[in-house]
Amino acid sequence: MASNPNYNEITAEVEALARLALSNSCIDPADYVKYDVKRGLRDLNGKGVVAGLTEISEIVAKKVVDGKELPCDGKLYYRGYDVEQLVGGTLHEKRFGFEEVAYLLLVGRLPTAAELQDFRSQLANYRSLPTNFVRDVVLKAPSQDIMNSLARSVLNLASYDDKADDTSLPNVMRQCLQMIAVFPLLSVYGYQAHNYREGNSLYIHAPKPELSTAENLLALLRPDSSYSFWEAHVLDVCLMLHAEHGGGNNSTFTTHVVTSSGTDTYSCMAAALASLKGPKHGGANIKVIRMFEDMKEKVKDWKDEDEVKAYLQALLDKKAFDKAGLIYGMGHAVYSLSDPRANILRSFVEKLSKEKGRTEEYDLYSMVERLGPEVISGERRMYKGVSANVDFYSGFVYHMLDLPLELYTPIFAVARVAGWSAHRIEELINMGKIIRPAYQYVGHRGEYRPLAER
Structure with a gap:
């Protein structure tokens, strides 16, 4: 056996195993109809199989007229509030709204001015990483896929948390606030590490407590930390719109599934990131x-x-x-x-x-x-x-906005972690059973034969 295997090599033996798996794993599409299985947990009209209840957000795409469902212009509500009004309010008042949306999703109502300021202060307080974390974790073995880097960093943060496995509500709320606060840092620093490995200059700027999430993203990313109010405002709107989208989207459903197992917040967020990374979802x-x-x-x-x-x-x-x-x-x-x-x-x-x-x-x-x-x-x-x-x-x-392509999906995660956090908390509060759907077996059965007789 080679002492230094090439981990990227696909050998003839591996190809043979893949062919065997393919030949023995193809399910007849007709079986899905035969057993009335909703592929992708959706029917032909795109309607999802109802798997749970939520008070966090509502997606409206149909209306009932004379007892019939008819398509209508889409609407999205966060905790009962129209997203268009939430965005319009921040635009009218010339302020940033992502933090307000995060508060709304987490606790279920809009904050007062004093509560919003305190919430922003809490996020600013948590918007820092453990000593030498950037050097010891982020800058080592940087990945060309920043989502992988982000997930690895999130899992590593568990090592610095003495209460990593504590799933009590106050502790999970604290962990979720930290995730919302540090996702921008982990994303941008992960990109800077990858960019440095590609032969470019390395910029590691410290976040500024007085800045919003959108402002910090641009300031952390750009070499001179400069940005216009309009640039930051447009990015803030993107964060507001990506913060949440019902419990059935792939990454949020993943959050519910893994939370129902009793796992910790860091593992839960890493699982959600793995789901969001897919090109059919966040990419x-x-x-x-x-x-x-x-x-x-x-x-x-x-x-x-x-x-x-x-x-x-x-x-x-x-x-x-x-x-x-x-x-x-x-x-x-x-x-x-x-x-x-x-x-x-x-x-x-x-x-x-x-x-x-x-x-x-x-x-x-x-x-x-x-x-x-x-x-x-x-x-x-x-x-x-x-x-x-x-x-x-x-x-x-x-x-x-001159944002690098590598950061498009991580920025989605920077926003969606607010929704994931709200759904994790909702699952913990209302959790009854571990989520475990059924799969119908449609394969064959065989008689076991000793190895020498095969």
Whole structure:
């Protein structure tokens, strides 16, 4: 046996094992119909199997008219408050709103001015890392995928917590506040470590207690720590919109599942991060950006609807971009007519594109948003409407803010950790049983034979 194996090598033996697994693990799609199994825990209309109850957020995508469910413009509520009003309130008052949203999600009501200030102070107090943590954990063996770096850092923080396994409500609240506070640091420092390994300069700025989460993100990331109020405000809106999205999304459901086992907060957050990392979940906006970069290269005239439409058709025909047959950023598991988060972001994107001199790109996005549903509906059977989702515009926002692609999904996590925390606390308070759904066995049975006879 080699003393220094190549851990990245896929040997012929490994390939053979993979082929065996493939040949012995394929389930007949007809069996899902036969046993009435909802693949992805969703029916053909995209409606999820009800697996629990929550008071944290509500997604509205349908209305009942004359006893029939009909699609409607999407609405998102945090603890009963319309997200559009929450964002509009902060815009009107020219302040940052993510911290207010985090407070609302965690405790169930909006804070007073004094409570919000105290909450911000609590986060500022927790927005620091253990002595030498950056040197001993973050800077060692940096990962090119910052989500892996973030998850590793979160698990390592458990080693510095004398009450890591204490699941009493006050202790979990303390841990959750720390997670909300340090996720921006762990994300940006993880990126800086990766960037340094790539031969670039290393910048490790200290957070400033007087700054909001959005402001600290930009100040920590940029070499000169500079940013405009408008840049920070747009990023803050993104954090507000990504903070929570019901209990059924993959990473939040993961939070409920692992919390129900009685595990600690650090393991719970690492599991949620592992779920969010997937390109079908948190990594979707990266796919949108890369798709548009390919589109801008292939489409000669960005204003030519026929040329843009032909490219979109090529996407569906698996002849363009990654040949997956998808128009990224179009469609959602729940929303049909519209995603309220995309509607909110659209107005900010238009203004930011003018400020950054990128109106032609914005016009291209708008055209794709308009033509995409038309192309999809002409190609495939539709069980519900298709519209632009939040990922369609969020990646463009980050791109205009000069945020590195590697941080798109970690920034999602910086926001969503507030929702995860609220759901973890809700599960702990109401938990009755460990979450354990059933799987129907559809394989064969065999008689055991001694090794020499096989």
